[in-house]
Amino acid sequence: MGKTLNFNQRLRLDGFMAEGKFPRMDRFLTRMGERGVEVAPLPWRLLDGALSEGAEVDFAAMAQIAAHVGPERVPLFAAVMAGLAVGNTEALADLARDEDAAPLQRFEAMGWRVFLTHRAALPKAGNPVAQVVQFWDSSTPPAEITSARASWQAVNPAQLWFDDAGAEAFIREAFGAEAAKTYADLWHPAIKSDLFRLYFLAAQGGTYADADSRPGAGIDGFLATAGSGVWAGSTTGLPNCVAQNGFLSAPAGHPFILDFLDHVLANLRNPQGRGISWLAGPAAMTGFLHQHLGDYDLGLLPSGLMKAQLFRQIKAAYKHTEQNWRVYEHRRGLTREPGLRVTLEALAR
Known part of the structure; x- marks a missing residue:
């Protein structure tokens, strides 16, 4: 260093x-x-x-x-x-x-x-976002997550909070028993969260924000105007500029959410040794958007703008445990190579 x-x-x-x-x-x-x-x-x-x-x-x-x-x-x-x-x-x-x-x-x-x-700028006018939704697998999250949740409740009283059981029940009611079983059979909270947010946005719309985050200074304006479009961020401060799904906003039933959900479900049926990000997270979302470049009306915001105005992840103790997908996969010797291979093979088709 x-x-x-x-x-x-x-x-x-x-x-x-x-x-x-x-x-x-x-x-x-x-x-x-x-x-x-x-x-x-x-x-x-x-x-x-x-x-x-x-x-x-x-x-x-x-x-x-x-x-x-x-x-x-x-x-x-x-x-x-x-x-x-x-x-x-x-x-x-x-x-x-x-x-x-x-x-x-x-x-x-x-x-x-x-x-x-x-590439997009923050919306200046439009319909309000329906609600903010968040997920934490346990019904008793650590204090730092509870505190972060309160910061979202302060800006959006319509915030909805789901634990593992609640997310499974929501999916069963909205999409049926088979969809709920697919969710329940997943092996890590991170991939359950990735899948649940897509099911929720497909059914009800709103803004999904990771539970280990706090809202930025411009969140009120965003929630007042961003309800008609799909919005996310990209890691533009790094060479590896992936589209992020930790903050994902969309109206109910938007074609991008429905199609990406189908893509994720296909990945889960045929994982090919890929890790969580490549199956259902940012790497999967980036690869899917590249396969369908420009097909969807979707706005990606640069990283610094996201952090300053909308969404900043907190330093949380759980990230040093296997509850963090990176730690979980590292301890099992999982690498990005299978995900890279499958993504680049799709590019060649």
């Missing part, structure tokens, strides 16, 4: 970004790298900040700093800059199809292509 920038250095870097002084930024990052600073994450952080603020940026000029993301990701950063500069995603499409590129980089290109296709 390298050094990080100090406060004054961060200010200088942000100033170069605000003024579009990319040659000076390039030289500055070079010097910082020579001094042992870990510079590879910085271009992505700067990009997320610009996207989140809606800043006017000469992205063609910003491509000058591509070398600082690390040699393995220079093609990805350059393709993202090209997509933002010229308004199409052909460079990202070429990278995603490049069988000589690393599998993860090909998937990352898919994620960025999905984001640029569905």
